[in-house]
Amino acid sequence: MTVFGIGTMELILILLLLILVFGPDRISEMARWLGQAYRKLSGVTTEVNRQVSQVRKAVDGSLEMPNLARPLQEAAAEIDAVQKGVSQEISALPEVAPAAAAGAAALAAAEEEE
Numbered sequence: 001m002t003v004f005g006i007g008t009m010e011l012i013l014i015l016l017l018l019i020l021v022f023g024p025d026r027i028s029e030m031a032r033w034l035g036q037a038y039r040k041l042s043g044v045t046t047e048v049n050r051q052v053s054q055v056r057k058a059v060d061g062s063l064e065m066p067n068l069a070r071p072l073q074e075a076a077a078e079i080d081a082v083q084k085g086v087s088q089e090i091s092a093l094p095e096v097a098p099a100a101a102a103g104a105a106a107l108a109a110a111e112e113e114e
Contacts, residue, residue, distance in 0.1 A: 018030075
């Protein structure tokens with residue numbers, strides 16, 4: 001068994017030295033003082049953990065992800081509009097082709113006459 005990395009024999013030796021140096025009455029006072037100090041330290045750690053938890057919740061609450069749905073919908077609508085425009089232009093090409101050919105022939109004929 002180890003407590004804070006101290007084995008059983010070392011712990012017994014430390015207790016015997018404390019009894020010899022301070023006496024049995026002082027050791028009970030020291031144990032009481034250590035118990036109170038441990039309780040206070042435990043209370044402080046609990047309070048610090050509670051405050052850290054509150055800060056963490058506040059930070060997590062303030063970091064909201066932006067809503068990307070609307071910009072994505074707008075981009076999709078714009079892409080659809082461009083696609084429809086391109087489709088209309090492509091469908092108009094067969095109608096324009098004969099007129100362009102006739103115009104080119106007329107231009108060629110006009111140049112030959114000159």
